[in-house]
Amino acid sequence: MTRLSSATATAVRGAGVLALACAALFVTAAPAPAATNYTCTKPAYRKTSVNYGIYAGQSWEWKALVGTGQSGNSKARVKEIQCLLKYTHKVDPGATDGLWGPRTRAAVVKYQSSARLPADGIVGPQTWRSLRVGGYYVP
Incomplete structure (x- = not known):
């Protein structure tokens, strides 16, 4: 097994955190708002x-x-x-x-x-x- 240098390990960890943050954005993004349904006054x-x-x-x-x-x-x-x-x-x-x-x-x-x-x-x-x-x- 190859051992990574501390600088490389930090870069890999940083990339992993960034990937997780991006994935969380897609999962937690709010859906587009639905069209407003207006109420009518009694005709x-x-x-x-x-x-x-x-x-x-x-x-x-x-x-x-x-x-x-x-x-x-x-x-x-x-x-x-x-x-x-x-x-x-x-x-x-x-x-x-x-x-x-x-x-x-x-x-x-x-x-x-x-x-x-x-x-x-x-x-x-x-x-x-x-x-x-x-x-x-x-x-």
Whole structure:
């Protein structure tokens, strides 16, 4: 058996400690935080001088296009859509997280089909109006 010099033994010990510290970092690293699941206020009717309808406490939008690749995808608008779908129209969009994902899009398509709207998965003026006034298309 070969005996290591004290300098070499110290270097090997130091490398071993460093390797253990790195391994501990990987084992104890916290997982990525999950998306925030927002709570919706109880959807209620709201009336303004121009519009009336169901409001879930996130956004009072009526016209912006919200959907895959749309510029109107603000978190507040998406949360409002998720809340209206889930609590007013009983269609599950998944977590109420304000993120436009595949479950939210699928829920919008399902809702649009049931409301006799073009089922394109994009919430535009017709779908907003239908979501707000009770689940059917109102021209």
